[in-house]
Amino acid sequence: MPIFHSEAIVLRSINLSEADKLVTFMTNRYGKIKCIAKAARKIKNRFGAAIEPMSHIRLIYFGKENQTLYRLNHSDIIHSFQKVRDDLQKIYTGIYFSELIDILTPEMHPDPNVFRLLQDGLKTLEIIDNLDTLCRIFEMRLMCIAGYSPQLSHCAICKKTSHTETIGFSFELRGIICELCSFKNQPEIRFQAGILKYLKKINNMHIEHANRLKFPKGTELEIEKLVHRFVLSYTGREPKSYPFIKNMAKIISST
Ligand SMILES: [Zn+2]
Known part of the structure; x- marks a missing residue:
């Protein structure tokens, strides 16, 4: 039976039976895969923290090629992202990243860019304060990596560049809508034109440079509404971890 080696990050780990766990990994060589961790609940420390969500590990697993469920053989921690685990708001944010990737990524479609985004996102999460x-x-x-990059340079209908104070955004057309076209095709959302500059920035910037960017005061909610809703238009549902991030942010801002 073939044995597979890869670096991986744990996306999810759930109890499968009294003894076993089912673990979802994002590997950098084979894409997203699922493994049964036999006796993970029975034998203490058999896999330990190496199958906890967010752990970056060296993974060995086996099974027939192209099957959907593999058997976990060995996992060694490369990095546990302890600084994320020490902060409740960061934990939920890291789990949100993992959950989004789990929802948006098909199994066994190797894409090292997705693995790298998760790894860089978690690394940045360890050191950054501006989680929003x-x-x-x-x-x-x-x-963008999943192939759903929004059209931000010109109107998705007439293809013209807009210079008006407000701009529309259509989730269906996956792009901005100019004021003239907005009369005929009501966009789902409208935002101040100044925000477009920030949307373009986050569309192109490397996640490790996140601490260099600060949204102007008062625009954070508008940007969240747009970008987060854009994601939801593809996931079809709110990831379970997201309300926790919002609640934690509320608690922190009120203390
Ligand atoms: Zn237009």
Whole structure:
């Protein structure tokens, strides 16, 4: 039976039976895969923290090629992202990143860019305080890698560049809509034209540079509404971890 080796990051780990766990990994060589971790719940420390969500590991697993469920053989921690685990708001943010990738990525479609985005996103999460900006960049970068990049340079209908004060955005057409076209085709959302500059920035910037970007005061919610809703238009549902991030942010801002 073939044995596979890869670096991986744990996306999800759930109890499968009294003894076993089912672990979803994003590997850098084979894409997203699922493994049964036999006796992970019975034998103490058999896999330990190496199958906890967000752990960056060296993974060995086996099984027939192109099957959907493999057997976990060995996992060694390369980096546990302890600084993320020490902060409740960062934990939920890291889990949100993992959950989004789990929802948007098909199994066994190797794409090292997705693995790298998750790794760089978690690395940046360890050192950054502005989690809101980081979330927006992660969402936008993931959409681009998944092939759902929004049209931000010209109107998605008439193809003209707009210079008006407000701009529309259509989730269906996946792009901005100029004021003239907005009369005929009501966009789902309208935003101040000044925000477009920031959307373009997060569309192109490397996630490791997230601490260099700060949204103007008062625009954070508008940018969140747009980018997060853009993601939801593809996922079809709100990731379970997202309300926790929002609640934590509320608690922190009120103390
Ligand atoms: Zn137009």
